[in-house]
Amino acid sequence: MSEPLLRIDDLSVGYGDFIAVDGASLQVDEGQIVSLIGLNGAGKTTLTSAVTGLLKPTSGKVYFGAEDITGMNTDKIVSKGLSLIPQGGRCFNRMSVQDNLLMGSFPRSARKEAKETLGHVYELFPVLKEKMRDPAGSLSGGQRQMVAIGRALMARPKCLIFDEISLGLSPAVIKDIYNRIQSINERDKTAIILIEQDTRRALKMSDSFFVMLKGKIVLSGKSAEVDAETLKEAYFGI
Amino acid sequence: MLKRKFTPSHVKVLDSPPMLILCIVLVVCLYIGCFAGLISNKVMRYLVQIFLYVTMGEMWNLLSGYAGMTSLGQQLYIGLAGYSVAMATSPLFGLPLFSALLIGAGISVVVSLFMSLILFRLEGMYFSIATLVAAEAFCMLFFAWKFVGQGAGLTIRINPYPKLQEICILSLTICVVALALVYGLLRTRVGLGLTAMRDDITSAASVGVNIFSHKLLVYVIAAFFTALAGGIFFVNKGTIYPDSGFDISWTISMVFIAIIGGTGTVSGPVIGAIIYVFLNEKLADYPGWSNIILGTITILVILFLPNGIMGTLQKKLRFEIFSSKRFSFRLKKNAGGK
Numbered sequence: 001m002s003e004p005l006l007r008i009d010d011l012s013v014g015y016g017d018f019i020a021v022d023g024a025s026l027q028v029d030e031g032q033i034v035s036l037i038g039l040n041g042a043g044k045t046t047l048t049s050a051v052t053g054l055l056k057p058t059s060g061k062v063y064f065g066a067e068d069i070t071g072m073n074t075d076k077i078v079s080k081g082l083s084l085i086p087q088g089g090r091c092f093n094r095m096s097v098q099d100n101l102l103m104g105s106f107p108r109s110a111r112k113e114a115k116e117t118l119g120h121v122y123e124l125f126p127v128l129k130e131k132m133r134d135p136a137g138s139l140s141g142g143q144r145q146m147v148a149i150g151r152a153l154m155a156r157p158k159c160l161i162f163d164e165i166s167l168g169l170s171p172a173v174i175k176d177i178y179n180r181i182q183s184i185n186e187r188d189k190t191a192i193i194l195i196e197q198d199t200r201r202a203l204k205m206s207d208s209f210f211v212m213l214k215g216k217i218v219l220s221g222k223s224a225e226v227d228a229e230t231l232k233e234a235y236f237g238i
Numbered sequence: 239m240l241k242r243k244f245t246p247s248h249v250k251v252l253d254s255p256p257m258l259i260l261c262i263v264l265v266v267c268l269y270i271g272c273f274a275g276l277i278s279n280k281v282m283r284y285l286v287q288i289f290l291y292v293t294m295g296e297m298w299n300l301l302s303g304y305a306g307m308t309s310l311g312q313q314l315y316i317g318l319a320g321y322s323v324a325m326a327t328s329p330l331f332g333l334p335l336f337s338a339l340l341i342g343a344g345i346s347v348v349v350s351l352f353m354s355l356i357l358f359r360l361e362g363m364y365f366s367i368a369t370l371v372a373a374e375a376f377c378m379l380f381f382a383w384k385f386v387g388q389g390a391g392l393t394i395r396i397n398p399y400p401k402l403q404e405i406c407i408l409s410l411t412i413c414v415v416a417l418a419l420v421y422g423l424l425r426t427r428v429g430l431g432l433t434a435m436r437d438d439i440t441s442a443a444s445v446g447v448n449i450f451s452h453k454l455l456v457y458v459i460a461a462f463f464t465a466l467a468g469g470i471f472f473v474n475k476g477t478i479y480p481d482s483g484f485d486i487s488w489t490i491s492m493v494f495i496a497i498i499g500g501t502g503t504v505s506g507p508v509i510g511a512i513i514y515v516f517l518n519e520k521l522a523d524y525p526g527w528s529n530i531i532l533g534t535i536t537i538l539v540i541l542f543l544p545n546g547i548m549g550t551l552q553k554k555l556r557f558e559i560f561s562s563k564r565f566s567f568r569l570k571k572n573a574g575g576k
Contacts, residue, residue, distance in 0.1 A: 078446035
């Protein structure tokens with residue numbers, strides 16, 4: 001079997017004495033959609049922050065391709081092709097939509113193709129093209145989320161992490177955004193990690209899943225084969 | 239479609255050649271005025287203050303308004319520069335003013351590099367407090383240090399003592415270089431990264447902006463220019479002692495200038511500094527009241543003009559002097575046919 005695209009090996013992250021992620025391991029293959037589900041405070045966001053270099057892990061390893069990226073700076077990790085879309089569709093509110101998107105090609109590696117990628121992003125989210133000159137802060141929550149996704153795509157990632165993309169959005173918008181995520185995955189063969197609380201939706205879309213509880217990965221497997229009862233037990237820890 | 243005409247992104251950017259020429263003409267006039275002695279000493283004294291406060295305000299604006307580092311300890315570099323100038327030009331070393339200023343700025347850069355190791359571990363309010371404490375610590379150090387005259391401080395004895403005219407030209411030069419540098423920096427990739435950091439630091443990191451190196455660059459540049467301006471201030475004053483060198487009112491004046499003028503605009507601190515120097519002069523007759531009045535003005539501006547004078551004017555009248563925005567306008571030009 002070929003090397004997985006992203007491999008997290010026994011990773012632990014803590015804030016002072018508190019251990020938020022306790023020896024989590026997971027892997028993502030090229031072109032795969034993986035969902036990471038769990039309750040509030042299970043350590044999902046902390047795990048991804050550590051993977052993308054926003055936090056420094058206390059122990060464990062992260063490999064991207066064959067390369068060890070543990071504890072590397074975020075800007076380096078992004079230029080290698082691993083991007084995170086932070087929770088809550090955080091945009092640069094005072095910049096225009098277009099500036100926001102072009103900000104995504106900040107790494108030198110992505111700048112050459114910025115114009116072309118920008119075209120792809122506008123194709124994917126036509127509404128952003130209409131609003132390209134408006135300040136991002138004036139957009140709706142769903143549109144801001146699209147800006148955040150588009151911005152991450154501008155770096156031409158091989159793997160994208162969506163941190164609770166559905167947070168605070170209406171079901172119709174969520175469905176729409178999920179469809180776009182699917183097409184990102186299909187067109188560019190971008191591997192995707194979905195961090196979700198909406199278990200059903202995440203499982204429906206992903207190839208495999210990981211359930212996190214109290215900082216540990218308690219269950220994993222193929223999304224299609226999961227049994228509802230086992231999942232519920234793992235999810236709530238009962 | 240009609241609605242879009244009124245979106246705030248449709249602003250006139252006044253950094254086209256006419257605006258640039260206007261600025262150059264203004265600067266050249268000031269130089270000629272200084273060199274030819276067309277400006278009276280009284281006006282020149284005002285001008286020196288304005289130039290120096292513009293420099294310091296602009297640097298604080300870069301730190302806080304762009305990089306999100308609200309330092310309350312910039313007086314550290316003013317004090318260091320003042321003492322460096324006093325020592326280097328003293329009979330003991332006997333260096334000329336210009337080298338003394340550069341030494342002061344150099345020492346400030348070294349100290350700022352060292353301080354960044356400690357300070358950059360902190361963010362937001364904690365960063366502000368730490369910068370203030372660091373400046374106070376240096377103040378205490380100079381109080382206890384025999385070599386620099388302890389609490390009594392030093393008298394600045396440059397031989398020959400520079401004329402007001404020379405000081406004015408020097409301040410103008412520093413001010414122009416500082417403004418050009420800030421504007422130039424903001425238009426580069428670094429500036430783009432800084433603007434992103436200002437809006438959302440996590441997102442900036444997640445698109446690949448190296449937060450640490452951006453912060454460091456800005457912090458060191460600010461230390462360098464604040465020190466240059468501070469050094470000249472003390473040449474003008476003639477004496478320095480710990481309480482005057484490391485006085486927090488230096489930073490308070492920078493904050494006032496940046497807030498009044500408009501943080502996050504290049505032109506804001508220029509307006510802010512002019513207002514500050516003018517007010518300072520007018521309020522000098524009411525020593526007890528001056529801080530109360532300045533404080534009240536700051537509060538009123540924050541309440542009613544949260545973007546500062548320039549920021550509000552730019553928003554209301556939809557123009558921008560020397561915008562640091564790059565992409566939309568450049569692309570707008572390309573899409574000009576539409």
